[in-house]
Amino acid sequence: MNMADVMLIEDIRMHYQVRTGIFKTIPLRAVDGVTLAVPPGQTLGLVGESGSGKTSLGKLTLRLMEPTAGHLYFKGKEITHVPEGRLKWFRREAQMIFQDPFASLDPFMTVDQIVEEPLIIHRIQGRESKVHRALEAVRLTPVEEFINKYPHMLSGGQRQRVAIARTLILNPSYIVADEPVSMIDASSRVSVLQILSRLQKEYNLAFIYITHDVATARYFSDRLAVMYLGKIVEMAAADELISTPLHPYTAALIAAVPDPDPTNRLTKRRVIPGEPPSPINPPPGCRFHPRCPYAAKICRDEEPPLREVEPGRYAACHFSEKLQDDLLTLAHGHVDASSGRSAQPPTGASPKP
Amino acid sequence: MPTRTQEALQEFWATKVAKVGVVFLVTLILISVFVLVFYPLNFGEELWNNPIVWADNPKAVGPSWTQAFSSQAQAEHLIFELPEPVESDFSQGFKRQLFQVSFLFEADDFPQFTSFTMRDVQFQEDPPFVTLILHRPDGEAIILLDVDIPYPEPEDSPPYVFYSEDPRRIYLSGSPAVRLAVATFARRQLNMEVLVSDIAAVGPEKFMFGVPSSQGGRATDVLKGEYTLSVLVEGVHADDAMGSARFVVAGQLFGLMGTDNLGRDLAVGLLFGFPVALFIGVVTSTLTAGVGGILGVISGYKGGKVDMVIQRTVDILNNVPLLPILIFLLFIVGSSLWNIVILLVVFGWTSLTIIVRSMVLQIRDGEFIQASVALGAGTRRIIFRHILPQVAPFILAQLIFFTPSAILAEAALSFLGLGDPSIPTWGQILDRGFSDGALYLGYWWWIIPPGILIVIAAVTFVLIALGFEPVINPRLRRRR
Amino acid sequence: MSDVSLYYETLRGPVQAVDSVNLEVPKGEAVGVVGESGCGKTSTSICIMRLLPDNIHTFTGRILFDGRELMDMTDSEIRSQIRWREVSMVFQGAMNSLNPVIRVGEQIVEPLRVLDKVQKDEARERGVARMRQTGLPAEAYRMYPHELSGGMKQRVIIAMALIMSPKLVILDEPTSALDVSVQAQIMNLLKDLKREEDLSMLFISHDIALTSDLCDRFAVMYAGRVVETGEAEQVLQDPQHPYTEKLLASVPRLRSDVTPEFIPGAPPDLVNPPPGCRFHPRCPYVMDICSKREPEMFPTGDGQYAHCWLRGDEHG
Ligand SMILES: Nc1ncnc2c1ncn2[C@@H]1O[C@H](COP(=O)(O)OP(=O)(O)OP(=O)(O)O)[C@@H](O)[C@H]1O
Ligand SMILES: Nc1ncnc2c1ncn2[C@@H]1O[C@H](COP(=O)(O)OP(=O)(O)OP(=O)(O)O)[C@@H](O)[C@H]1O
């Protein structure tokens, strides 16, 4: 592994203890052996359905939880079990943007107080000018108009930009963005993501971008990792992963997402049946096999490792090579509702004024 | 949070109950301030529980304003101070002082009692003679009493001064000498077959202020008209004298709120109850909210062992039978006001702790707390900067909610005879009324006003709390 | 619906949540209402159901359903003749408001039992049939909500909406709390139902891509007004209103390399909406007239209309 990586995650596991009786607890394997590297200045997109362990993984890398097993290295230094008291330097460098911009801002503080808080915590001088610069960086201008407002006076997009300004003010090198745009309006989503991209280039930030929205993930990430039941099932450069998925789950995930297109309604979407099983009792073998249309006996017996199927492309499926063509049609073809015939959709129409 | 506080206050003020509550509260506070300024702090011990202070008041009589609702003219309570003699001379080796007061007595009923008090009796050798004479409208006069003043002790030296520190009060209605004098008067001048024992039974006033009734027998009717009391002081030295005197013709009505059976002016006691009720309510609820809030925050935020201990304590306190324990403990520690307050706090904080704890649990898991942790914020900062501001308004509202229950609880304890005897409270006045049978004797003025005041004080805070309800409870909050 | 307005009374003044809205749902077709959060989509649909909150300031217009004027009917007529029976609704977040202590089957057939006084056994039969149709196993009839997954709960809600065989179903964000794969399952179910039952649907969503998966016609709402209507092909491929155009351009696409753009500014406050065209402060083509006079719904061909001065002049 490359020591230049900002964040290196090695076989990390997070097993929550879930109470089932008065005395009995059983482990819930939210994150179950994930190895990832986040290079500087790049975005790693983490996609997957609800409950697949994305948030848990993101929080683990920020040491907001104590991992059950595995190692975390930040800029080459191990931070896995370092006590909170000796993590201050790390807290300056690593930040998190939360999903719900209303919940992640203290409703009783003004924008000014919110953005300033990290500086107070880390005893940094020259706060006023820094707050101004941070708010300008996220385009909350004129700054004077915003600094005395409370979160409830702002729109979702503005709130999220305040949250971003707060994380930026310490000049971090690593940010976990947990669904930063899923709670805000479609029209301001893009603006928030554009601000993040611009800042990433400016400050050479490394991002983990957590989302269940494959479309924004493709747009915002350099690399994508697909998570299913606590494990990474596929990882590759974003465009490649979307255009030619190598894992049936990835293909199904892509198939489920429509682009705005009037022909959509004429066909039925090919969907994987059922819903993800509980991480308390993950299925043996390949965790996806109960829902996988290609599952064979080996899938039930043997867990496929995450392996390099093609250069730079990792997938955890026994049949990645054989299924390539099928997966392509599954992901991007439609099945005609009446005939079951597969059809390629026309490319999205570009609107004209 | 200037805007939020303002918004909250506006929302609060928008409710009608809040306005009524605030008006009540301001009244309560103004009265309390008045009392604190004009009453001595040891009012309870020095005045309220000192029977001498109230001796000259009529016992267990209703308020004067009830006269308006009565067909009979009730006897007014008459107190006459005789500050100096109307005549005073020294001639031929005799010193003579005359104190005198005339008054109209027009009531349909006899005075409850009469009493005479003298001060600063001073003499050189032998004590002076003091004679009380009552002149009646019918021209008759009764020599009520020759006060006998004791001889000085051999070790004292002249001039001898008596009754200056504590004046000598003679309860004329109970004085055997007066009874004898009145009985004699009745037999001789009124031609009635009256024995001293009869007078002891019905009181001498029946004859001092009466004429034989048309019904015959020993019944009398009130003789209306102008009476005069003369007090004659006779000595042998030039400066033998009596300083001043007081004559009381006790009525059947007294003051604004009447009196209890010790003659205590209920208006005075009830007024003193205002600051005490406020004190009990506000101090108890503040302490309760403080303890409950702090423990709730600690319990919710720290979790683990601390949380366990606090929660078990809450369970225990919640499950003991409150009243018996309170009574038992007050017996042991003694019922001072502070002990009552402390016990109410000890048994009162639990409900708030449970709620605050669950609020804190929720806030603690909120993203903005995690965001602070991710920024490296320590425990202190998180509790004081992020958690407290969120639970504070709720704790404040609970504080207001606790106030009426504290007032009612103190009243209940007093009613059970567990009040602090040195400080009169509405509950105690009520309790005395009940235990002295005011209910059966129909002394409503002794029972209803303290009851009403307890309810009003409690309702005041309930109204204010209700006004805060929509501010605190987001489900009731109108949409922005 | 023609010229329907619904204003809410608030402390700050009336909120013009629905302002002169015209909307038509042809028989057997699905109409998608799209627009940003708070633009009045839910408010429009509750006008049809007459499920209004207490703080109504104004409620005017005409709502014609199957030849009957709903605005002339009393509340009790609506309740007994229209609601559930003719028009049913799947509410935003309804799957989280199932009663946790009543078996889902009984919740599904409740309208039958209450409105038609259907006997328990018959109701059960019809309930199970509807559940099969929505892809639920018969056993689920006797289960409690907490025993079901999110997708199954949403199916329960849909079965409940269909139990009285209504002609029109209003679906308010029926999939927004679900995962993409489950969302796709539900969309497929809706497509099947629309075809099999010849249902009319009013599909409400802020997600224009998702809406295109089901709807034949679109109505784009902005700040309490419908700004564009038309066939799916027309609206998606040839949008006539700048807001629709910008909205489409802001959607990140999975299958093409168009970089999404954002719409500068924020939706207006509906207590004090901008004068004239409500989109004019954010519109890239804004002209003088836009801030002065309100545009009409100008026809732009083949049943497509746009509420924009670019598409017509003062004389239509
Ligand atoms: N504190 C916790 N205690 C017990 N279980 C937890 C805890 N936090 C998360 N889980 C469980 O761990 C699993 C993974 O949760 P996580 O929040 O990481 O998923 P996610 O991929 O972020 O999902 P979403 O898209 O819904 O945010 C879930 O099954 C969840 O119920
Ligand atoms: N009962 C109410 N009282 C006052 N204002 C209301 C009420 N209900 C809704 N509003 C306001 O009316 C406007 C339209 O609300 P509506 O719920 O119809 O929007 P929506 O398009 O369904 O939004 P969303 O996508 O968030 O569900 C919003 O500004 C909202 O705040």
Ligand code: SF4
């Ligand atoms: S390993 Fe088997 S079950 Fe798993 S995804 Fe591949 S084909 Fe499907």
Ligand SMILES: [Mg+2]
């Ligand atoms: Mg998550």
Ligand SMILES: [Mg+2]
């Ligand atoms: Mg809505």
